[in-house]
Amino acid sequence: MLRTAFLRCRWPAAVALALAVAGCGTVAKRKALKDCEFDLVDVEVKGVSLSDVDLLLELSVYNPNDVEVIVDRFSYELWSDKNAVAEGWHRRQEKVPPGETRVIAFTMKTPLKNLGKGVLNQIMNRGGVTYTLQATVYLDTFFGELKVPVTVRKKY
Numbered sequence: 001m002l003r004t005a006f007l008r009c010r011w012p013a014a015v016a017l018a019l020a021v022a023g024c025g026t027v028a029k030r031k032a033l034k035d036c037e038f039d040l041v042d043v044e045v046k047g048v049s050l051s052d053v054d055l056l057l058e059l060s061v062y063n064p065n066d067v068e069v070i071v072d073r074f075s076y077e078l079w080s081d082k083n084a085v086a087e088g089w090h091r092r093q094e095k096v097p098p099g100e101t102r103v104i105a106f107t108m109k110t111p112l113k114n115l116g117k118g119v120l121n122q123i124m125n126r127g128g129v130t131y132t133l134q135a136t137v138y139l140d141t142f143f144g145e146l147k148v149p150v151t152v153r154k155k156y
């Protein structure tokens with residue numbers, strides 16, 4: 001009887017330990033994001049209407065780690081020179097294999113009133129805009145959510 005009670009107590013502990021070990025591998029894949037290199041590959045004007053501008057952003061992520069990196073989702077703010085252009089979310093999970101670069105492309109719509117002189121110059125093919133993408137990458141782990149801030153600046 002004592003042996004049966006002992007085995008019943010050990011079984012939940014073994015399951016908890018197995019989940020924790022499995023969670024550690026997932027945590028490593030997500031924590032490795034801190035070592036990744038980010039670059040704003042392109043900001044392209046895809047369309048202009050009387051009220052809005054559609055932008056396509058391409059963000060590259062280089063993974064120098066020896067484990068796959070998982071990006072669960074990220075929120076972002078895009079700045080043109082010193083003007084806030086747009087903010088939003090990318091909610092699709094992205095995976096970056098070890099030693100590789102992945103480009104994450106996403107679109108955003110922003111009201112014309114949010115555009116600064118830099119974006120207007122780009123629309124008119126005059127160039128000369130510096131974009132800053134400020135993002136917070138959210139990583140879901142067995143132990144809770146981790147947040148990793150990312151800032152990328154690029155002049156076009």
